[in-house]
Amino acid sequence: MKKYQVKIAPDECKGCQRCVIACTRNVLAMGKELNIMGFPAATVQSSDCIGCGICFYTCPEPGAITIYREVADDAQK
Amino acid sequence: MKYEVVHGRSKGFFDSFNRRPGAIKTNMHYCPGCGHGILHKLIAEAIEDLQIKERTVFISPVGCSVFGYYYFDCFGISVPHGRAPAVGTGLIRSDENNIVISYQGDGDLGAIGLNEFLQTANRGENMAVFFVNNAIYGMTGGQMAPTTLPGQKTITSPLGRSVQSEGYPLKVAEMVAALDAPVYVERVALSSGRNIMKARAALRKALQNTIDKKGFSFVEFLTGCPVNLKKSASEINTFIDEQMSKYFVPGVYKDIAENRDPIRRPQPVFAPETVKQVLYGSYTQSAAVRDFSKLQPFFNKERRIKIAGSGGQGVLSLGYILANMGNLRNFNVSYLPMYGPEMRGGTANCSVVISKQEISSPMVDSNCNLLIVLNQQSFDKFLPELKTNGFVIYDSSNVTPHDLLPTQGAYHVNASELARDLGDLRYANLAILGAVSLLMDDYFLEEPDKSDFEAVVAEAIRSCFSGKEKLITPNINAFYLGKHKAQPN
Numbered sequence: 001m002k003k004y005q006v007k008i009a010p011d012e013c014k015g016c017q018r019c020v021i022a023c024t025r026n027v028l029a030m031g032k033e034l035n036i037m038g039f040p041a042a043t044v045q046s047s048d049c050i051g052c053g054i055c056f057y058t059c060p061e062p063g064a065i066t067i068y069r070e071v072a073d074d075a076q077k
Numbered sequence: 078m079k080y081e082v083v084h085g086r087s088k089g090f091f092d093s094f095n096r097r098p099g100a101i102k103t104n105m106h107y108c109p110g111c112g113h114g115i116l117h118k119l120i121a122e123a124i125e126d127l128q129i130k131e132r133t134v135f136i137s138p139v140g141c142s143v144f145g146y147y148y149f150d151c152f153g154i155s156v157p158h159g160r161a162p163a164v165g166t167g168l169i170r171s172d173e174n175n176i177v178i179s180y181q182g183d184g185d186l187g188a189i190g191l192n193e194f195l196q197t198a199n200r201g202e203n204m205a206v207f208f209v210n211n212a213i214y215g216m217t218g219g220q221m222a223p224t225t226l227p228g229q230k231t232i233t234s235p236l237g238r239s240v241q242s243e244g245y246p247l248k249v250a251e252m253v254a255a256l257d258a259p260v261y262v263e264r265v266a267l268s269s270g271r272n273i274m275k276a277r278a279a280l281r282k283a284l285q286n287t288i289d290k291k292g293f294s295f296v297e298f299l300t301g302c303p304v305n306l307k308k309s310a311s312e313i314n315t316f317i318d319e320q321m322s323k324y325f326v327p328g329v330y331k332d333i334a335e336n337r338d339p340i341r342r343p344q345p346v347f348a349p350e351t352v353k354q355v356l357y358g359s360y361t362q363s364a365a366v367r368d369f370s371k372l373q374p375f376f377n378k379e380r381r382i383k384i385a386g387s388g389g390q391g392v393l394s395l396g397y398i399l400a401n402m403g404n405l406r407n408f409n410v411s412y413l414p415m416y417g418p419e420m421r422g423g424t425a426n427c428s429v430v431i432s433k434q435e436i437s438s439p440m441v442d443s444n445c446n447l448l449i450v451l452n453q454q455s456f457d458k459f460l461p462e463l464k465t466n467g468f469v470i471y472d473s474s475n476v477t478p479h480d481l482l483p484t485q486g487a488y489h490v491n492a493s494e495l496a497r498d499l500g501d502l503r504y505a506n507l508a509i510l511g512a513v514s515l516l517m518d519d520y521f522l523e524e525p526d527k528s529d530f531e532a533v534v535a536e537a538i539r540s541c542f543s544g545k546e547k548l549i550t551p552n553i554n555a556f557y558l559g560k561h562k563a564q565p566n
Contacts, residue, residue: 005080010102016110016303016311022270027208037101039109056084057277060114062121062148064102068080 003070004051005062008042012064015039019055029056085086087127089121089130090148097147105148115267117149119277120178120207123284124151133176134168136161138190141216142234159190159544162197165204167524171345176287177503181260184214187223187247187541201258201292203340205283206231208249208295211302212321219305223247228323230304246324250297254330261286261294268299268317272327282334290339299325368407369529375521376408376433381441384458385426386472387452388416392505395425395449398510401537402507403431411439424454447516449509450476450542451492470512471504478566486520488512490563496555504555510534518566531556 005026008019013035019042020028031043043066049067056065094101107114124130130151130307137145146153156164161179184196186208195205214220220233224246228237230322236245254262260281265276270292276298281363283294299321301313308316336554346352382399393414403410411430417423428441443462449467452454456469457475463469465484473489481487492508514534518527535553543549 003078004166005082009103014104014109018110019316021311024270032414039105051083052270053084054273057118057273058115058270060107060118061104061108062090062112062114062118063086066085067083069083 004049005047005068005070006044006049006055007066007068008044010036010041010043010065011035011062013039013041014061014064014077015041016060017036017042018060022054022058024052024054025050064071083473084259086123087118087125087175089124089150090117091150095145097144097433098269098294106144108302108304109305110313111141112209112267112302113300115273116180116207116209116276116280116298116300117145119141119273120180121149124149124283127281127284127288129176129284129288132174133178134165136165136168136177136179138181139186139216140185140209143216145180149165159185159188160183161190162202162204162206163193165206166197166200166202169203170342171347173203173290173340173561175340176562177202178210178282178284178562179204179206181206182209182215183193183211183222183247184217185222187249189550191223191247192351194477195252195256198253198259198293198295199256201260201340203287203290203292205280205287205294206281207280208297209300210249210297210321210325211300211306213305214244215302217306219302224249224325225565226320240509241511248332249327250325252296256487259295259331260334261296263295263329264297264299264325264327266299266317266327267301268314269502272318274328279329282332289334290341291334291337294334297325299327357383369439369522369526371523371526373521377472379430379432379434379436380446380447381440381444382429382431382447382457383425383426383445383462384429384449385455387454388408388425389503390425390451391503392426392451395506395510396429398506398534398541399429400431400539401512402533403429403483405533408433409436411436413439413441426455427461442506447513449513451505451509452476468516470509472509481566486516487566488516488563489566490559492559495558495562497552499558501551504551507538507552507555508559508562511556511561512563514556514560515563516565 002015021024025048026048028042029045031041059065108456133151135145135149135153137143138161145367161181166177167175210224212224214222221231225238227240230237241424250264263279265279266272279296279431283296286294299317303313310385384392384396384425397556408431413426416425430436444464445462446467449465449489451472468486471486472492474491474493490512492505495508496505538552
């Protein structure tokens, strides 16, 4: 099974919590620290991401959430 | 271990929002949790995936999304409030390959721009209209919108929207689906993940229809405005899914794009010479004009004529004939009619200016060189506008002249009586033209221009009454009879 990773750019998040509510696997949670805009950014709390993309599509910010997929090393050759 | 991006910042957005003022160039200006952001991402992604970046025009309306051009890496126009579909029509008619996205809010589309929107939908213009319905006026601070739900509290409906006094929310998708021209109408909700994916599919379908030139596609997005609805992210989703969706039921209201042929419209013309040909083709061909053979010094100056009478006496057509005559002999002319809303019975007057130079103003309200009046009322009203050395020509069967200066010339003819004898009161204007001809003969024309003037009258009558052949001969007769009977005072 392929592994997925979700990453949050903390300074692009406005802390609306949409992704936290939308994620079905409880991967995301609200952080405590404030970012440069003064919002508490969402954070990644577990590695259970399945790459469904719901958090990405529900997020109103263009670049706050990025989802990566693991690429097998032989695909690189 | 290597990773590739599955979902990330779309190429439909600029890499950096440099048009946005302020220090932050990566974020949008919307509030946390705003529905605009979600929709912007879907649009940007679709623009990238459908490869239409180079020909997409994103029309930003008035509202929070007015700054759409900060973000989308395509063409963008900000338009006056509510006029997005009208501007879009221009874009699509001038180049059929434009992909026009009209992005409108509920105040923009549902209130001030409802007419433009409905007319555009009804014409079936090939564009995609994305209607952002958040049941409130967001940018202005949370006032009641046309789509505010019954009982919903806003700052202008503090007791809740009353259907008794404010009416029911506007169901735009249902309204558009009732029209024949639109090919695709769907309402979707930007709430839960599943609903957002439905919205994504609807948006792409609308854009695909536009690419295929199928016609008007409309998608209504139920979104939230967390700040003005005073709700948190989870409350917003509940509000959309449980309250808004009850009233604005999501679903496909119309999808007939498959049965429609692509739109074909005439190719637009832009080259100035070709435009002239299209507009004035026959006119320019017959505009080979000749001058009077002995042009008197009289014609060196602008000549200003006012014709007045009651509606139905032929005041306006007399002015039109005079302007035509000037045109036939190489003068610049202007003709400006003024009349009440009624076709017959009210007062009417028109200004005709004839000049060898450019005409500065088509309006004659002072320094009139020639005043032609067909009733007493007009004589009294317009005599003060006559120049001290001007001429007045009046219908002696209706008008008793008074207060004329000794320097002002006057001609008269009993035009109405003559016209009645000829069988129709409407010949009176041509009888008056007879008097004009006599005046010109006496003062301003030499042979052979005197007979040329009569020829011009006949030619102008023929062109003015073309299509009404029966009227040409009686009108020419009325002219000669008027000229015969006319006399100076």
